[in-house]
Amino acid sequence: MKKLILFASLLLIFIYPNFIFAEAKKINIGYQKSNIFAILKYRGSLENEFKKYDVNINWIEFPAGPQMLEGLNLGSIDLAATGDAPPIFAQAAQADFVYLGHSPANPKSEAIIVPENSSIKSINDLKGKRIALNKGSDVNYLLLAALQHAGLNYSDIIPVYLQPSDARAAFEKGATDAWAIWDPFLAEVETNLSVRQIVNGENLVPHYTFFLASRNFAEKKIKYVEVIIEQLIQQSEWVNTHPQETSEVLSVSTGLSKDIWLKALQRANYGFIHMSDDSFAKQQKIADIFVKARLIPEPVDVKKAQWIIKEN
Numbered sequence: 001m002k003k004l005i006l007f008a009s010l011l012l013i014f015i016y017p018n019f020i021f022a023e024a025k026k027i028n029i030g031y032q033k034s035n036i037f038a039i040l041k042y043r044g045s046l047e048n049e050f051k052k053y054d055v056n057i058n059w060i061e062f063p064a065g066p067q068m069l070e071g072l073n074l075g076s077i078d079l080a081a082t083g084d085a086p087p088i089f090a091q092a093a094q095a096d097f098v099y100l101g102h103s104p105a106n107p108k109s110e111a112i113i114v115p116e117n118s119s120i121k122s123i124n125d126l127k128g129k130r131i132a133l134n135k136g137s138d139v140n141y142l143l144l145a146a147l148q149h150a151g152l153n154y155s156d157i158i159p160v161y162l163q164p165s166d167a168r169a170a171f172e173k174g175a176t177d178a179w180a181i182w183d184p185f186l187a188e189v190e191t192n193l194s195v196r197q198i199v200n201g202e203n204l205v206p207h208y209t210f211f212l213a214s215r216n217f218a219e220k221k222i223k224y225v226e227v228i229i230e231q232l233i234q235q236s237e238w239v240n241t242h243p244q245e246t247s248e249v250l251s252v253s254t255g256l257s258k259d260i261w262l263k264a265l266q267r268a269n270y271g272f273i274h275m276s277d278d279s280f281a282k283q284q285k286i287a288d289i290f291v292k293a294r295l296i297p298e299p300v301d302v303k304k305a306q307w308i309i310k311e312n
Helices: 002-015 036-043 045-053 065-074 086-092 138-149 164-173 185-192 215-220 222-241 243-254 258-265 277-292
Strands: 026-031 056-061 079-082 097-102 110-115 130-133 158-161 178-182 195-200 210-214
Touching: 026 036, 026 045, 026 065, 036 045, 036 079, 036 222, 036 243, 045 056, 045 222, 065 079, 065 086, 065 097, 065 210, 086 097, 086 277, 097 215, 097 222, 097 277, 110 138, 110 185, 130 138, 130 164, 138 178, 138 195, 138 277, 164 178, 164 185, 178 185, 185 258, 210 215, 210 222, 215 222, 222 243, 243 258
Parallel strands: 026 056, 026 079, 130 158, 130 178
Antiparallel strands: 079 210, 097 210, 110 178, 110 195
Protein backbone atom coordinates (compact mmCIF):
# COMPACT_ATOMS: atom_id res chain seq x y z
CA MET A 1 0.00 0.00 0.00
CA LYS A 2 2.82 2.47 0.92
CA LYS A 3 4.53 1.75 -2.40
CA LEU A 4 1.26 2.40 -4.22
CA ILE A 5 0.77 5.78 -2.49
CA LEU A 6 4.39 6.77 -3.23
CA PHE A 7 3.98 5.77 -6.89
CA ALA A 8 0.75 7.79 -7.16
CA SER A 9 2.44 10.86 -5.64
CA LEU A 10 5.41 10.62 -8.01
CA LEU A 11 3.02 10.19 -10.92
CA LEU A 12 1.17 13.41 -9.95
CA ILE A 13 4.43 15.36 -9.84
CA PHE A 14 5.49 13.92 -13.19
CA ILE A 15 2.20 14.67 -14.93
CA TYR A 16 1.47 17.95 -13.12
CA PRO A 17 4.84 19.42 -12.12
CA ASN A 18 3.24 22.48 -10.49
CA PHE A 19 0.68 20.49 -8.51
CA ILE A 20 2.60 20.27 -5.23
CA PHE A 21 3.89 23.85 -5.33
CA ALA A 22 0.80 25.59 -6.69
CA GLU A 23 0.15 27.58 -3.51
CA ALA A 24 3.61 29.14 -3.49
CA LYS A 25 3.50 30.06 -7.18
CA LYS A 26 0.83 32.75 -7.10
CA ILE A 27 0.12 35.97 -5.21
CA ASN A 28 -3.44 37.30 -5.39
CA ILE A 29 -3.62 41.09 -5.08
CA GLY A 30 -6.83 43.07 -4.78
CA TYR A 31 -6.84 46.47 -6.44
CA GLN A 32 -9.04 49.33 -7.49
CA LYS A 33 -8.54 50.92 -10.90
CA SER A 34 -7.38 54.13 -9.27
CA ASN A 35 -4.97 53.14 -6.48
CA ILE A 36 -1.22 52.52 -6.34
CA PHE A 37 -1.61 48.80 -7.03
CA ALA A 38 -3.18 49.80 -10.37
CA ILE A 39 0.11 51.58 -11.17
CA LEU A 40 2.09 48.47 -10.27
CA LYS A 41 -0.28 46.36 -12.37
CA TYR A 42 -0.08 48.48 -15.49
CA ARG A 43 3.67 49.02 -15.24
CA GLY A 44 4.33 45.33 -14.63
CA SER A 45 6.88 46.02 -11.90
CA LEU A 46 5.80 43.18 -9.59
CA GLU A 47 5.69 40.67 -12.43
CA ASN A 48 9.28 41.60 -13.31
CA GLU A 49 10.47 41.31 -9.71
CA PHE A 50 8.81 37.97 -9.05
CA LYS A 51 10.13 36.29 -12.17
CA LYS A 52 13.24 35.41 -10.18
CA TYR A 53 11.04 33.55 -7.67
CA ASP A 54 8.98 31.89 -10.43
CA VAL A 55 5.87 33.44 -8.88
CA ASN A 56 2.85 34.74 -10.81
CA ILE A 57 0.90 37.85 -9.83
CA ASN A 58 -2.87 37.52 -10.09
CA TRP A 59 -4.77 40.84 -10.06
CA ILE A 60 -8.39 40.91 -8.84
CA GLU A 61 -10.35 44.14 -9.27
CA PHE A 62 -12.81 45.52 -6.69
CA PRO A 63 -15.10 48.58 -6.87
CA ALA A 64 -14.13 49.87 -3.40
CA GLY A 65 -12.30 49.07 -0.17
CA PRO A 66 -15.13 47.34 1.77
CA GLN A 67 -15.69 44.81 -1.01
CA MET A 68 -11.95 44.26 -1.31
CA LEU A 69 -11.62 43.44 2.37
CA GLU A 70 -14.46 40.98 2.08
CA GLY A 71 -12.22 39.27 -0.47
CA LEU A 72 -9.31 39.39 1.97
CA ASN A 73 -11.51 37.92 4.69
CA LEU A 74 -12.70 35.12 2.42
CA GLY A 75 -9.15 34.29 1.34
CA SER A 76 -9.57 35.15 -2.34
CA ILE A 77 -6.75 37.73 -2.13
CA ASP A 78 -3.49 37.98 -0.18
CA LEU A 79 -2.99 41.75 -0.28
CA ALA A 80 -5.10 44.89 -0.50
CA ALA A 81 -4.87 48.68 -0.36
CA THR A 82 -7.80 50.64 1.12
CA GLY A 83 -8.65 53.83 2.93
CA ASP A 84 -8.91 54.38 6.67
CA ALA A 85 -12.32 52.91 7.45
CA PRO A 86 -12.60 49.55 5.63
CA PRO A 87 -10.02 47.80 7.86
CA ILE A 88 -12.08 48.75 10.92
CA PHE A 89 -15.22 47.17 9.50
CA ALA A 90 -13.19 44.14 8.42
CA GLN A 91 -11.81 43.65 11.93
CA ALA A 92 -15.32 43.97 13.32
CA ALA A 93 -16.27 41.13 10.95
CA GLN A 94 -13.43 39.00 12.39
CA ALA A 95 -11.21 39.25 9.29
CA ASP A 96 -7.70 37.97 10.03
CA PHE A 97 -5.31 40.43 8.41
CA VAL A 98 -2.37 42.65 9.34
CA TYR A 99 -1.39 46.24 8.59
CA LEU A 100 1.85 46.45 6.60
CA GLY A 101 2.01 50.24 6.36
CA HIS A 102 0.28 53.29 4.93
CA SER A 103 0.64 56.18 2.52
CA PRO A 104 1.24 59.81 3.50
CA ALA A 105 -1.92 61.67 4.53
CA ASN A 106 -4.12 62.89 1.66
CA PRO A 107 -6.98 64.78 3.34
CA LYS A 108 -7.88 66.95 0.34
CA SER A 109 -8.58 63.96 -1.89
CA GLU A 110 -11.98 63.30 -0.30
CA ALA A 111 -14.85 65.71 0.31
CA ILE A 112 -18.54 66.21 0.86
CA ILE A 113 -20.04 67.97 -2.14
CA VAL A 114 -23.37 69.55 -3.03
CA PRO A 115 -24.80 71.02 -6.26
CA GLU A 116 -23.53 74.52 -6.95
CA ASN A 117 -27.01 76.05 -6.44
CA SER A 118 -27.75 74.08 -3.25
CA SER A 119 -28.93 75.95 -0.16
CA ILE A 120 -26.52 73.81 1.88
CA LYS A 121 -23.57 76.01 2.85
CA SER A 122 -22.04 74.17 5.81
CA ILE A 123 -22.04 70.87 7.67
CA ASN A 124 -24.76 72.21 9.99
CA ASP A 125 -27.06 72.52 6.97
CA LEU A 126 -26.82 68.75 6.41
CA LYS A 127 -29.24 68.11 9.27
CA GLY A 128 -32.17 66.07 7.95
CA LYS A 129 -30.59 65.79 4.50
CA ARG A 130 -29.93 62.71 2.37
CA ILE A 131 -26.20 62.05 1.92
CA ALA A 132 -24.88 59.46 -0.52
CA LEU A 133 -21.82 57.46 0.51
CA ASN A 134 -20.28 54.01 0.26
CA LYS A 135 -20.88 52.38 3.65
CA GLY A 136 -17.69 51.33 5.41
CA SER A 137 -15.46 53.40 3.15
CA ASP A 138 -13.07 56.14 4.19
CA VAL A 139 -15.68 58.85 3.46
CA ASN A 140 -17.88 57.21 6.07
CA TYR A 141 -15.30 58.40 8.60
CA LEU A 142 -15.03 61.83 6.95
CA LEU A 143 -18.80 62.27 7.29
CA LEU A 144 -18.78 61.18 10.95
CA ALA A 145 -15.83 63.44 11.77
CA ALA A 146 -17.43 66.43 10.02
CA LEU A 147 -20.74 65.91 11.81
CA GLN A 148 -18.99 65.53 15.16
CA HIS A 149 -17.01 68.74 14.55
CA ALA A 150 -20.28 70.58 13.86
CA GLY A 151 -21.94 69.16 16.97
CA LEU A 152 -24.25 66.84 15.03
CA ASN A 153 -24.85 63.11 15.36
CA TYR A 154 -25.01 60.49 12.66
CA SER A 155 -28.71 60.14 13.43
CA ASP A 156 -29.18 63.79 12.39
CA ILE A 157 -28.67 62.95 8.71
CA ILE A 158 -30.12 60.35 6.34
CA PRO A 159 -27.31 58.17 4.96
CA VAL A 160 -27.95 56.70 1.53
CA TYR A 161 -25.54 53.81 1.05
CA LEU A 162 -24.51 53.50 -2.60
CA GLN A 163 -21.40 52.51 -4.49
CA PRO A 164 -19.73 55.40 -6.36
CA SER A 165 -21.29 54.80 -9.79
CA ASP A 166 -24.81 54.54 -8.34
CA ALA A 167 -24.19 57.46 -5.99
CA ARG A 168 -23.15 59.70 -8.87
CA ALA A 169 -26.35 58.91 -10.77
CA ALA A 170 -28.48 59.59 -7.69
CA PHE A 171 -26.61 62.82 -6.95
CA GLU A 172 -26.94 64.08 -10.53
CA LYS A 173 -30.70 63.37 -10.57
CA GLY A 174 -31.18 65.19 -7.25
CA ALA A 175 -32.17 62.01 -5.41
CA THR A 176 -29.61 62.93 -2.71
CA ASP A 177 -28.77 66.33 -1.25
CA ALA A 178 -25.04 65.74 -0.83
CA TRP A 179 -22.38 63.18 -1.67
CA ALA A 180 -19.34 62.10 0.37
CA ILE A 181 -16.80 60.92 -2.19
CA TRP A 182 -13.09 60.51 -2.91
CA ASP A 183 -10.77 60.95 -5.90
CA PRO A 184 -10.86 60.26 -8.80
CA PHE A 185 -14.68 60.28 -8.56
CA LEU A 186 -14.43 63.65 -6.81
CA ALA A 187 -12.26 65.13 -9.55
CA GLU A 188 -14.57 63.71 -12.24
CA VAL A 189 -17.74 65.23 -10.81
CA GLU A 190 -15.97 68.55 -10.15
CA THR A 191 -14.91 68.58 -13.81
CA ASN A 192 -18.20 67.54 -15.41
CA LEU A 193 -20.91 68.90 -13.08
CA SER A 194 -21.52 72.20 -11.29
CA VAL A 195 -20.69 71.29 -7.71
CA ARG A 196 -18.90 72.72 -4.71
CA GLN A 197 -17.26 71.28 -1.64
CA ILE A 198 -18.71 72.13 1.74
CA VAL A 199 -15.81 70.39 3.46
CA ASN A 200 -12.88 68.11 2.68
CA GLY A 201 -10.70 66.05 4.99
CA GLU A 202 -8.25 68.84 5.85
CA ASN A 203 -8.08 69.36 9.63
CA LEU A 204 -10.63 66.56 10.07
CA VAL A 205 -9.17 63.24 8.92
CA PRO A 206 -5.74 62.14 7.64
CA HIS A 207 -7.13 59.93 4.85
CA TYR A 208 -4.38 57.35 4.54
CA THR A 209 -4.23 54.46 2.15
CA PHE A 210 -3.42 51.35 4.18
CA PHE A 211 -1.56 48.37 2.78
CA LEU A 212 -2.91 45.13 4.23
CA ALA A 213 -2.17 41.43 3.94
CA SER A 214 -3.80 38.28 5.21
CA ARG A 215 -2.02 37.23 8.40
CA ASN A 216 -1.19 33.84 6.92
CA PHE A 217 0.48 35.39 3.87
CA ALA A 218 2.38 38.05 5.85
CA GLU A 219 3.75 35.54 8.35
CA LYS A 220 4.64 32.79 5.88
CA LYS A 221 5.84 34.86 2.91
CA ILE A 222 7.95 37.52 4.60
CA LYS A 223 10.40 37.79 1.70
CA TYR A 224 7.56 38.28 -0.78
CA VAL A 225 6.07 41.02 1.41
CA GLU A 226 9.44 42.77 1.55
CA VAL A 227 9.69 42.73 -2.25
CA ILE A 228 6.17 44.17 -2.57
CA ILE A 229 6.91 46.93 -0.04
CA GLU A 230 10.07 47.88 -1.94
CA GLN A 231 8.08 48.11 -5.17
CA LEU A 232 5.41 50.23 -3.46
CA ILE A 233 8.17 52.62 -2.36
CA GLN A 234 9.82 52.75 -5.80
CA GLN A 235 6.61 53.12 -7.79
CA SER A 236 5.26 55.77 -5.38
CA GLU A 237 8.41 57.83 -5.97
CA TRP A 238 7.87 57.48 -9.72
CA VAL A 239 4.23 58.60 -9.43
CA ASN A 240 5.13 61.66 -7.35
CA THR A 241 7.71 62.81 -9.91
CA HIS A 242 5.88 61.81 -13.12
CA PRO A 243 2.31 63.21 -12.95
CA GLN A 244 1.86 63.35 -16.73
CA GLU A 245 2.91 59.73 -17.26
CA THR A 246 0.89 58.63 -14.22
CA SER A 247 -2.22 60.39 -15.53
CA GLU A 248 -1.82 58.48 -18.81
CA VAL A 249 -1.55 55.12 -17.01
CA LEU A 250 -4.55 55.82 -14.78
CA SER A 251 -6.56 57.20 -17.69
CA VAL A 252 -6.15 53.87 -19.46
CA SER A 253 -6.94 52.00 -16.24
CA THR A 254 -10.11 53.90 -15.36
CA GLY A 255 -11.38 55.39 -18.63
CA LEU A 256 -11.29 58.87 -17.07
CA SER A 257 -9.50 61.66 -18.92
CA LYS A 258 -5.90 62.65 -18.20
CA ASP A 259 -7.11 66.12 -17.15
CA ILE A 260 -9.31 64.58 -14.46
CA TRP A 261 -6.39 62.52 -13.21
CA LEU A 262 -4.04 65.50 -13.20
CA LYS A 263 -6.56 67.32 -11.00
CA ALA A 264 -6.71 64.35 -8.61
CA LEU A 265 -2.93 63.89 -8.56
CA GLN A 266 -2.40 67.53 -7.56
CA ARG A 267 -3.91 66.77 -4.14
CA ALA A 268 -2.40 63.31 -3.67
CA ASN A 269 0.93 62.17 -2.29
CA TYR A 270 1.99 58.56 -2.76
CA GLY A 271 4.42 56.63 -0.58
CA PHE A 272 4.90 53.87 1.96
CA ILE A 273 5.27 54.52 5.70
CA HIS A 274 5.67 51.67 8.19
CA MET A 275 3.06 51.45 10.92
CA SER A 276 3.76 53.33 14.16
CA ASP A 277 2.06 53.81 17.51
CA ASP A 278 0.66 57.08 16.14
CA SER A 279 -0.89 55.48 13.05
CA PHE A 280 -2.43 52.72 15.17
CA ALA A 281 -3.78 55.36 17.57
CA LYS A 282 -5.44 57.22 14.68
CA GLN A 283 -7.03 54.00 13.47
CA GLN A 284 -8.22 53.24 17.01
CA LYS A 285 -9.89 56.65 17.09
CA ILE A 286 -11.84 55.72 13.96
CA ALA A 287 -12.88 52.39 15.47
CA ASP A 288 -14.11 54.10 18.65
CA ILE A 289 -16.13 56.66 16.67
CA PHE A 290 -17.77 53.89 14.65
CA VAL A 291 -18.75 52.06 17.82
CA LYS A 292 -20.26 55.23 19.24
CA ALA A 293 -22.22 55.77 16.01
CA ARG A 294 -23.34 52.10 16.17
CA LEU A 295 -21.90 51.40 12.76
CA ILE A 296 -20.02 48.43 14.22
CA PRO A 297 -21.55 46.31 16.99
CA GLU A 298 -18.72 46.20 19.52
CA PRO A 299 -15.26 47.69 20.25
CA VAL A 300 -12.33 46.75 18.01
CA ASP A 301 -8.72 46.54 19.19
CA VAL A 302 -6.90 47.79 16.10
CA LYS A 303 -3.47 46.72 17.32
CA LYS A 304 -4.49 43.08 17.16
CA ALA A 305 -3.90 43.50 13.41
CA GLN A 306 -0.26 44.47 13.93
CA TRP A 307 2.24 42.66 11.71
CA ILE A 308 4.75 40.89 13.94
CA ILE A 309 7.59 39.19 12.08
CA LYS A 310 8.29 35.91 13.82
CA GLU A 311 11.77 34.45 13.87
CA ASN A 312 12.02 31.04 12.24
